[in-house]
Amino acid sequence: MQLYNKMTQELEALKPENDHFTIYTCGITPYDTTHLGHAFTYACTDVIIRYLEYLGHRVIYVQNVTDIDDDILRRGQSVGKDWRALGNQWTAHFIQDMMHLNVLPPTYFPRATNFITEIQDWVSKLLDAGVAYEAGGNVYFHIDSYPEFGKLNRLSRSEMLAIANERGNRPDDPYKRDPLDFVLWQAQAPGEPAWDSPWGPGRPGWHIECSTMATQLLGEVIDIHIGGSDLAFPHHECEIAQVEPVTGKIPCVRFWMHIAMVHHEGEKMSKSLGNLIMVRDLLETWSADALRLYLGCHHYREIWSHEIEVLERSEQLAQKLKSAFVASNGQGSPLDPSHTLQAFQRCMEADLDTPSALAVLEEFALEIQKASSAGKELGAAQDALRTMGKVFGLQLDKSSSEERVQSGWKGHLKDFEDR
Numbered sequence: 001m002q003l004y005n006k007m008t009q010e011l012e013a014l015k016p017e018n019d020h021f022t023i024y025t026c027g028i029t030p031y032d033t034t035h036l037g038h039a040f041t042y043a044c045t046d047v048i049i050r051y052l053e054y055l056g057h058r059v060i061y062v063q064n065v066t067d068i069d070d071d072i073l074r075r076g077q078s079v080g081k082d083w084r085a086l087g088n089q090w091t092a093h094f095i096q097d098m099m100h101l102n103v104l105p106p107t108y109f110p111r112a113t114n115f116i117t118e119i120q121d122w123v124s125k126l127l128d129a130g131v132a133y134e135a136g137g138n139v140y141f142h143i144d145s146y147p148e149f150g151k152l153n154r155l156s157r158s159e160m161l162a163i164a165n166e167r168g169n170r171p172d173d174p175y176k177r178d179p180l181d182f183v184l185w186q187a188q189a190p191g192e193p194a195w196d197s198p199w200g201p202g203r204p205g206w207h208i209e210c211s212t213m214a215t216q217l218l219g220e221v222i223d224i225h226i227g228g229s230d231l232a233f234p235h236h237e238c239e240i241a242q243v244e245p246v247t248g249k250i251p252c253v254r255f256w257m258h259i260a261m262v263h264h265e266g267e268k269m270s271k272s273l274g275n276l277i278m279v280r281d282l283l284e285t286w287s288a289d290a291l292r293l294y295l296g297c298h299h300y301r302e303i304w305s306h307e308i309e310v311l312e313r314s315e316q317l318a319q320k321l322k323s324a325f326v327a328s329n330g331q332g333s334p335l336d337p338s339h340t341l342q343a344f345q346r347c348m349e350a351d352l353d354t355p356s357a358l359a360v361l362e363e364f365a366l367e368i369q370k371a372s373s374a375g376k377e378l379g380a381a382q383d384a385l386r387t388m389g390k391v392f393g394l395q396l397d398k399s400s401s402e403e404r405v406q407s408g409w410k411g412h413l414k415d416f417e418d419r
Contacts, residue, residue: 001055001349003224004301006232006256007152011351014224014255020058022218023049025106026210026227026235027064030090031075034097035276036306037228037262037269043295043393044259044352045226046103050391051348062217063106064210065091068113068203070168073192083193087111088416095413097279100288102393102401105408108217109415112209116195119204119212122246123184129245135175137187137200143180146241152256153233164234168206182238184208207238214239220247221254229258230268260298263305277306288401289322289394290315296354296392317362318394324365325385325396330375337384340364344388354392361388 002011025045028038042063049059066072067087076083091111098105112119123139126132131145143149150160161180165171171179183205188194194201204212214222220243227236236256243252261268264275282291294314298304340360347357368381389396400406 002351003255003257004351005254006258007251007253012255016057017223017254020060021052021223023059023061023224023226024210024214024218024222025061025063025225026231027066027109028091028094029066029069029071030087030094031072032271032276033090033094034279035269035271036264036279036282038094039097039101039279039291040262040295040298040300041226041228041259042098042103043101043292044300046393047296047354047391048224048226048257048352049104050393051352054387054391059107060218061104061106062108062110062214064213065109065111066206066209067091067111068193068209069206084113091416092413093280095409095416097283099401099406099409100283101279101291102288102395102405104393104405105412109412110213110217111415112204112213115209115212115216116204118216119208120185120197122208122212122215122242123204124198125246126184126242131241131245132184133177134199137202138175138183139185139199140176140181141184141238141241142177143182143241144178146245148244149241150237152237152240155233160233160237167230167234169234182207182234184242207235208242210235211239211242215243215247215252220249221252223253224255224257225253226257226259229260232256232258257300259300260303263303266305269306282311286311286315287318289318289396292393293317293358296358299355300352317358320365321361321385321389321394322396324368324372325382325389327368327372327378327382329378329382330372332375332377334377334379335368335371335381337364337381340367341384341388348391357388358392361385364388 001014003014005012049061052059072083072087076086123132126141132139132141161171164180185197185199186202186205188201194203240252244250263269264277267273267275269275269277290311294311297310297314343360344357347353347360364385368378368385372378386396395401
């Protein structure tokens, strides 16, 4: 399988180095979820996991919850709700949406606040490695101490600073040695939640949360790290800088996989712009299979815009696939699916070319209908259709998501309902 690697900016062969693949996907900051951009990221992750399983591989998958963050604290204050209760509410909402879309649950679904001790330990390791410093109760990563900072995105210093400032960086922080230095541990501000630490009460920085959870749950080298393309800088760049100086394992991620942004009304879909299309609203009109096909008809690396006409065609395709799956079975010569399975696999192994793979499925559905009319035996063909459809999380003739989807997500949901 060939997969594009952001680090090398090339297609590379994806091969297991152990008896399984490890995948980490940056999860939600739980408020105002789940919009179509979220759904695209997690559906793409789901497809690559399901395809690796289709090939016979075992996958260990971590998706985190950023349950302590500037955005959550601000939102909690604006709506008059405790930050933890707000996070639990929207995480439960997200889980329900993932269940409806038949998205596989992660093996581990950790919240950042469950890893405070481990985060502090990692910050201490960065201090010991000489790449971090303490000032004013904060701990910062000093980018000049890590010459390889920027290797993922290949941006100039001015470009990095401009993007970082747009995404929460505080260049005028008087405790920083450099405007691009980023916070590992943040001193408590008045009224904010805090945890005791060797540097005083405070809370973790955003970047260190993901680095710590990823290494604690998946090890020092991860096979595939996934996230929206807007996370490539600074978030993923900072993750690399926080891991490699401590572990000495280079690269700390074998493949960086970034999911393109979804646009609406001419701009990137985002909370700040208020142009969100929510999955819950779409599910009131369209089937879950239609939404999965709608997401799958766009390549994961290509920016796309929400279009009702394309969603309508996806609903038509969903019905076409379902009709082929339940088409009457004859006693004639069997319809051989081997050529279709081979074509499907070629598409999927060409950098996860899901639009072409879905075109193969659509053509096969027409072939099944013609074979049904001719009285052919369809058992193997319909089994193949189910197998390929499963890679996209399609339910076909089923009225609800898979049992492992429901049981897995409900198990994770319990952790958020009990708090």
